[in-house]
Amino acid sequence: MVIYGVYIVSKSGGLIFNYDHNIPRVEAEKTFGFPLDIKLQYENKKVVVVFGQRDGINVGHVLLSVNGSTVSGRTTEDGRDVFNIIEAKENYPLSLKFGRARATTNEKIVLASMFYPLFALASQLSPVPKCSGIESLTADTFKLSCFQTLTGVKFIIVTDPNMQGSEVVLRRIYELYSDYALKNPFYSLEMPIRCELFDTSLHTLLEIVEKSGTANL
Amino acid sequence: MSRQTSRLDAKKVNSELLTLTYGALVSQMLKEIDSSEDVNKQLERIGYNMGVRLVEDFLARTTSGRCLEMRETADKIQQAFRLYLNMQPTVTSWSSSGDEFSLVWDQCPLSEWVEMPSNGLKYCAIIPGAIRGALQMVQLDVQCWFVQPPLLWVCRARTNLLHNAPIMRALRALNAVSNDIDLFNCSLNEFALAAYCKISYSGTY
Numbered sequence: 001m002v003i004y005g006v007y008i009v010s011k012s013g014g015l016i017f018n019y020d021h022n023i024p025r026v027e028a029e030k031t032f033g034f035p036l037d038i039k040l041q042y043e044n045k046k047v048v049v050v051f052g053q054r055d056g057i058n059v060g061h062v063l064l065s066v067n068g069s070t071v072s073g074r075t076t077e078d079g080r081d082v083f084n085i086i087e088a089k090e091n092y093p094l095s096l097k098f099g100r101a102r103a104t105t106n107e108k109i110v111l112a113s114m115f116y117p118l119f120a121l122a123s124q125l126s127p128v129p130k131c132s133g134i135e136s137l138t139a140d141t142f143k144l145s146c147f148q149t150l151t152g153v154k155f156i157i158v159t160d161p162n163m164q165g166s167e168v169v170l171r172r173i174y175e176l177y178s179d180y181a182l183k184n185p186f187y188s189l190e191m192p193i194r195c196e197l198f199d200t201s202l203h204t205l206l207e208i209v210e211k212s213g214t215a216n217l
Numbered sequence: 218m219s220r221q222t223s224r225l226d227a228k229k230v231n232s233e234l235l236t237l238t239y240g241a242l243v244s245q246m247l248k249e250i251d252s253s254e255d256v257n258k259q260l261e262r263i264g265y266n267m268g269v270r271l272v273e274d275f276l277a278r279t280t281s282g283r284c285l286e287m288r289e290t291a292d293k294i295q296q297a298f299r300l301y302l303n304m305q306p307t308v309t310s311w312s313s314s315g316d317e318f319s320l321v322w323d324q325c326p327l328s329e330w331v332e333m334p335s336n337g338l339k340y341c342a343i344i345p346g347a348i349r350g351a352l353q354m355v356q357l358d359v360q361c362w363f364v365q366p367p368l369l370w371v372c373r374a375r376t377n378l379l380h381n382a383p384i385m386r387a388l389r390a391l392n393a394v395s396n397d398i399d400l401f402n403c404s405l406n407e408f409a410l411a412a413y414c415k416i417s418y419s420g421t422y
Contacts, residue, residue, distance in 0.1 A: 150276055150283055151354040171277070178273035189269065 001210050002160040004142060006173065006202065007112060010190045011152035015112035017193040018105070021206050027064065027099035028056035034092040040083070042074050046101060047082050061098040068095065119146070119154070136166070149174060165214030169205070172217055176201050232303065232326040239327050243340060253338040260339070264346020272351035275300065283355070287315050290357065294320065294348060302326050319364065339363050390416060 008017035032038075039051040040063065047063040064070065066085055069077040076082060085091050103111070115134075123133040137144040143161045147170035148154045155170045155177070180198035181187050187195055209217070246256050275281075275297055284290040291308045298320075299305050306322035327341050345361035352359045390412065394400065398411045 149273065151273060153273075171280070174273075175277040178270075178277045182270040182273050 001163060001213055003163070003169070003206055003209060004158040004160075006206070007108070007156040007158075008173075008177065008193065009112050009116060009154040009156065012190060013113050013116035014190070015109045016191065018108050018112075019199075019202065020102075022210070023102070025099070026056075026061075027097060028061075029065075029095060029097040030055055030057065031093050031095045034089045036086055036094075040086065042083070045073050047071060047074055048101075049098060057098045060100075062101040063096060064099045065097040066094065115146075115154075115156070119148070145170060147171070147174065153177070165217075168214045168217050169209055172205055173202065176205065232329070236326055236329050239343075240331065243338075247334075247338070253334075253336045257337075257339045257342045260342035261346035261349075264343035264348075265350035266346075267343070268347035268350025268352075269354055271301070271347060272354045275351070276355075284357070287318070290352070291318055291320075297351070298322075 003021050004023055005021055006017070006019045007015060010016045037052055038049055038054075038057065040047050041050045042048075049057060049059050049061045049063075051059065053059050063082065066076050066082060071082055074082050076085070086094070119133040123131040133148060134146055136146070138161055141161065142158050143163055143166070144156060144158050145163075145166035146154055146156045147167065153174075155173050157166055157169060157173070159166055176198060177193075180201055181193045181195050182189075184195050184197070187193065243256070243260070246259060247253065250256050250259065278300070279296065281293060281296075284293060295305060295308060302325065304322055304324070304326060306320040308318055309321055310317075310319040312318070325341055325344075327343070331340060333340060342363070345363065348361045349359055391400065393415050394408070394412050397415070398407060400408070403411075
């Protein structure tokens with residue numbers, strides 16, 4: 001029963017809440033000699049591994065640090081270009097740390113607004129009229145369950161692919177939302193949810209689900 | 218509130234607390250706003266804002282689906298009254314097209330112990346606002362207002378026999394006449410004329 005994250009998308013398609021619950025941290029640090037046997041490329045403002053998967057460093061991982069100094073964009077902390085460092089023989093042996101890129105808030109907002117038309121498209125494509133849209137979307141490493149309320153708010157949880165009873169969890173999150181977000185007079189509708197009570201009770205709920213499953217919700 | 222429903226019973230508060238708080242709100246508004254017409258409008262607006270949020274609580278608690286028909290909606294509204302105000306209004310006066318109905322209640326917890334001032338204030342104007350706001354969130358556009366309560370209350374007949382009793386018929390006729398003229402401020406002639414018109418041309422009394 002692993003829940004990776006919770007997202008709430010408002011009626012108009014904006015991300016109003018996101019919470020990363022239990023994302024495993026994948027990081028691998030290794031010392032390399034010249035020449036580097038991993039192909040790196042600069043894309044989307046990150047230095048990404050494009051070829052040469054080995055020792056826990058997978059294709060798609062991002063370069064996090066060079067010799068202990070953090071990489072942001074394509075430069076290290078002291079302002080040197082990463083590719084210049086890698087290409088110069090005198091810098092070796094070189095210790096590089098790779099890891100999975102974590103989505104920034106901006107990227108999450110983009111993803112949430114991309115899910116919105118997908119949901120609408122699914123209900124349009126349906127061979128049977130009055131279809132509800134995507135309720136669950138399964139991949140080999142995760143399952144996304146979505147619950148749309150009658151008022152158009154979407155609750156989404158990303159879980160382990162063999163998670164059972166995610167509908168119950170979604171319903172409980174809906175109850176928490178109607179209690180702690182909507183009854184808070186300082187929360188205005190359609191705006192991002194920044195209510196501490198909502199956060200804490202959501203954490204409690206997710207912990208209960210992880211420990212004892214959804215049976216006694 | 219809803220969190221407790223499945224484990225413990227719903228959190229209950231004394232209705233007097235609500236009555237008094239609401240009374241304080243209305244009387245404060247009457248002090249600050251001169252015209253009672255404007256107070257009605259403000260109360261309606263407050264109700265609307267409440268309904269927009271309250272509908273989520275209702276849906277989360279009752280797990281009810283989408284209404285595909287007005288009668289179903291009326292049922293749900295009745296259920297909501299029971300849930301939030303612990304009273305059950307009766308649904309009556311359906312229009313023939315089935316898109317208009319009246320909710321009748323004789324005592325509302327909001328207006329318990331209240332002596333209504335006679336300045337056109339609609340004391341419970343928050344309720345129509347809440348209904349409008351809640352239904353708007355589930356894609357139903359409705360209009361909701363108070364119709365004038367009947368002047369002489371005809372109690373709901375238990376049997377059709379009583380319903381057709383002369384006294385009931387007389388009361389109904391008086392109510393109908395009072396829509397046309399002011400019963401307590403008219404000459405006998407005017408009353409006779411109005412009553413005569415009603416009785417002879419509508420034919421239901």
